[in-house]
Amino acid sequence: MKLNIALLAGDGIGPEVIDQAVKVSNAIAKKFNHEINWTPALTGAAAIDAVGEPYPDETHAICEAADAVLFGAIGHPRFDNDPSAKVRPEQGLLKMRQKLGLFANVRPTFTFPSLIDKSPLKRERIEGTDLIILRELTGGIYFGERGRKDNGDTAFDTCTYTRAEVQRLAKKGFELAMTRSKKLCCVDKANVLESSRLWRETVQAMEKEYPEVEVSYEFVDAVAMRLVQWPNSYDVMITENLFGDILTDEASVISGSMGLMPSASVGEKAKLYEPIHGSYPQAAGKDIANPLATVLSAAMLFEDFKLVEEAQAIRDVVNKSLAEGIVTEDLSEGGKAYKTSEVGDWLAENI
Amino acid sequence: MKLNIALLAGDGIGPEVIDQAVKVSNAIAKKFNHEINWTPALTGAAAIDAVGEPYPDETHAICEAADAVLFGAIGHPRFDNDPSAKVRPEQGLLKMRQKLGLFANVRPTFTFPSLIDKSPLKRERIEGTDLIILRELTGGIYFGERGRKDNGDTAFDTCTYTRAEVQRLAKKGFELAMTRSKKLCCVDKANVLESSRLWRETVQAMEKEYPEVEVSYEFVDAVAMRLVQWPNSYDVMITENLFGDILTDEASVISGSMGLMPSASVGEKAKLYEPIHGSYPQAAGKDIANPLATVLSAAMLFEDFKLVEEAQAIRDVVNKSLAEGIVTEDLSEGGKAYKTSEVGDWLAENI
Numbered sequence: 001m002k003l004n005i006a007l008l009a010g011d012g013i014g015p016e017v018i019d020q021a022v023k024v025s026n027a028i029a030k031k032f033n034h035e036i037n038w039t040p041a042l043t044g045a046a047a048i049d050a051v052g053e054p055y056p057d058e059t060h061a062i063c064e065a066a067d068a069v070l071f072g073a074i075g076h077p078r079f080d081n082d083p084s085a086k087v088r089p090e091q092g093l094l095k096m097r098q099k100l101g102l103f104a105n106v107r108p109t110f111t112f113p114s115l116i117d118k119s120p121l122k123r124e125r126i127e128g129t130d131l132i133i134l135r136e137l138t139g140g141i142y143f144g145e146r147g148r149k150d151n152g153d154t155a156f157d158t159c160t161y162t163r164a165e166v167q168r169l170a171k172k173g174f175e176l177a178m179t180r181s182k183k184l185c186c187v188d189k190a191n192v193l194e195s196s197r198l199w200r201e202t203v204q205a206m207e208k209e210y211p212e213v214e215v216s217y218e219f220v221d222a223v224a225m226r227l228v229q230w231p232n233s234y235d236v237m238i239t240e241n242l243f244g245d246i247l248t249d250e251a252s253v254i255s256g257s258m259g260l261m262p263s264a265s266v267g268e269k270a271k272l273y274e275p276i277h278g279s280y281p282q283a284a285g286k287d288i289a290n291p292l293a294t295v296l297s298a299a300m301l302f303e304d305f306k307l308v309e310e311a312q313a314i315r316d317v318v319n320k321s322l323a324e325g326i327v328t329e330d331l332s333e334g335g336k337a338y339k340t341s342e343v344g345d346w347l348a349e350n351i
Numbered sequence: 352m353k354l355n356i357a358l359l360a361g362d363g364i365g366p367e368v369i370d371q372a373v374k375v376s377n378a379i380a381k382k383f384n385h386e387i388n389w390t391p392a393l394t395g396a397a398a399i400d401a402v403g404e405p406y407p408d409e410t411h412a413i414c415e416a417a418d419a420v421l422f423g424a425i426g427h428p429r430f431d432n433d434p435s436a437k438v439r440p441e442q443g444l445l446k447m448r449q450k451l452g453l454f455a456n457v458r459p460t461f462t463f464p465s466l467i468d469k470s471p472l473k474r475e476r477i478e479g480t481d482l483i484i485l486r487e488l489t490g491g492i493y494f495g496e497r498g499r500k501d502n503g504d505t506a507f508d509t510c511t512y513t514r515a516e517v518q519r520l521a522k523k524g525f526e527l528a529m530t531r532s533k534k535l536c537c538v539d540k541a542n543v544l545e546s547s548r549l550w551r552e553t554v555q556a557m558e559k560e561y562p563e564v565e566v567s568y569e570f571v572d573a574v575a576m577r578l579v580q581w582p583n584s585y586d587v588m589i590t591e592n593l594f595g596d597i598l599t600d601e602a603s604v605i606s607g608s609m610g611l612m613p614s615a616s617v618g619e620k621a622k623l624y625e626p627i628h629g630s631y632p633q634a635a636g637k638d639i640a641n642p643l644a645t646v647l648s649a650a651m652l653f654e655d656f657k658l659v660e661e662a663q664a665i666r667d668v669v670n671k672s673l674a675e676g677i678v679t680e681d682l683s684e685g686g687k688a689y690k691t692s693e694v695g696d697w698l699a700e701n702i
């Protein structure tokens with residue numbers, strides 16, 4: 001297969017972890033006889049510095065032309081401490097999601113047996129956890145009308161959803177559930193919000209198309225609790241943008257392996273893969289960041305192109321590196337800490 | 352002191368746990384020479400059955416006339432499974448909050464040394480946790496304009512905040528922080544929402560009035576993570592209604608003692624105290640529910656009337672009951688399980 005992949009390394013540790021995913025992907029291409037063309041493009045603070053905005057048109061054109069995007073991380077402390085900054089790296093993220101139509105964010109949370117004791121939760125609570133949150137990513141209060149009134153003394157944001165937006169996300173949820181345990185949980189706040197009532201009635205109406213899927217409906221506050229209490233009681237969850245933002249982050253820390261969690265964001269055509277960790281500026285340039293989340297994001301990429309063996313080969317080599325202690329300092333526990341680049345080299349060689 | 356307290360037992364286990372808080376409060380009144388007049392009033396499903404709505408005008412009049420309200424729980428499964436129900440118990444809750452002007456929900460999360468192993472978190476993560484979330488309770492997306500368009504195919508909800516609403520909540524937060532460790536965390540989503548930017552700028556402007564308070568600003572998604580990772584790194588937190596709904600529930604389970612967590616909701620004048628657990632219909636009428644959260648809510652009530660010794664006497668007797676194993680079946684761990692009413696009697700006798 002021939003794959004054109006746009007490479008958006010972004011800020012902080014982005015470039016370093018992306019490099020390792022490229023090494024590993026190239027090793028996969030070689031072994032399985034594929035051809036990958038990488039096209040780098042600017043994003044985030046790096047793009048603001050170069051051309052004045054975080055998701056330049058040129059970058060968008062490269063992403064649109066590609067079969068998929070591999071993304072590092074964006075965000076820079078310089079902007080966090082400067083409320084007067086007119087252009088912010090995060091705006092690039094939102095613009096990219098919207099312009100590429102990446103309406104579904106796929107966020108798995110799973111455990112690595114060898115890392116289970118890193119979880120803040122007790123072993124018996126976290127063991128066996130393997131869930132996926134599908135977060136709607138291009139609608140809701142993120143993209144609704146907002147503004148000020150009364151000379152700036154009143155602020156408002158609007159959460160809007162259409163039935164079609166709910167349907168396309170829910171469809172992905174039902175389909176994903178069919179490939180797994182056939183359990184789907186719709187997370188909303190239908191006891192208060194009209195948009196949540198639309199979500200719930202839309203999903204309810206779709207149930208009959210997927211008679212094998214057992215659907216449950218839970219309020220977001222209850223889910224925020226149960227994710228901490230019994231995360232292993234969940235499988236596929238679907239939810240709107242803001243609830244998804246909060247719950248995916250909550251879910252990401254319960255496994256204790258946040259540095260290892262990959263993600264995908266997909267649209268009708270576009271596909272983007274990125275680690276869920278941030279740009280971690282303190283570690284930038286030090287060759288110490290853990291590249292595994294980005295490498296596992298590349299595995300998700302291959303899988304979405306039906307290259308299942310290739311994806312599995314990546315997961316296997318990652319597990320092997322964990323078992324053999326070829327890990328960065330965050331996981332080394334007093335043993336030898338390998339550099340980011342060393343881990344990448346080892347993985348590529350062991351493919 | 353003479354106190355007039357409206358007694359809203361509500362649904363499910365509400366009446367049973369309320370009874371124990373009344374016993375304990377009466378014992379306090381006797382010991383410290385106060386006079387308490389209790390005025391029962393209908394709310395929740397019980398009120399729907401009796402008069403067709405969950406927060407009747409008569410109940411409101413009783414609450415308004417009282418010095419404080421002691422509240423049990425509302426909610427009944429009959430309504431959860433009936434989407435056609437036009438009147439729902441939860442509406443009573445929202446109406447009550449609004450009509451009584453209960454703009455600040457005070458939700459402590461703390462640990463009991465003897466119960467720490469009930470937490471889903473590892474001991475070293477949860478030990479020492481003692482935080483309070485102040486949730487804005489009468490504004491935001493709960494009370495903004497909402498509705499449908501496009502023949503019902505588009506739904507919207509509006510989150511609105513005024514500077515004055517933020518100020519009165521934040522003021523409580525600063526004042527509370529001054530009585531504790533002088534650390535205040537403002538939780539928002541200012542990287543996306545205009546209403547959050549209003550929150551942040553309003554709180555920032557108030558910082559100079561409380562020079563001793565160290566204020567931090569965190570995004571709600573980051574807080575959802577850190578609450579699980581390092582809950583003991585927080586002290587006083589302030590946030591808007593919906594974020595507060597999610598985060599207070601998440602926080603409530605980390606201590607492992609959800610059945611013991613009290614809460615207060617206060618306005619300019621009105622004061623309401625309630626356990627944070629729900630109506631727990633499966634246990635209703637069985638005399639098995641844990642009354643301690645309601646009893647500790649009564650302690651918050653006394654404290655708010657500056658009856659600090661009285662509040663401490665309640666906390667002391669609760670700790671004594673835990674130490675001596677005078678507990679309901681949820682805490683009995685194979686030892687003797689006392690009835691709800693027996694625990695209440697024991698507490699009242701030991702005041």
Ligand SMILES: CC(C)[C@H](C(=O)O)[C@@H](O)C(=O)O
Pocket residue numbers: 090093094245542543572
């Ligand atoms: C940076 C921010 C705008 C973004 C979001 O809220 O979507 C981030 O938290 C995420 O989840 O990718």
Ligand SMILES: CC(C)[C@H](C(=O)O)[C@@H](O)C(=O)O
Pocket residue numbers: 191192221441444445596
């Ligand atoms: C029942 C519901 C409307 C309510 C809320 O969301 O405020 C509840 O979850 C709470 O937190 O008291």
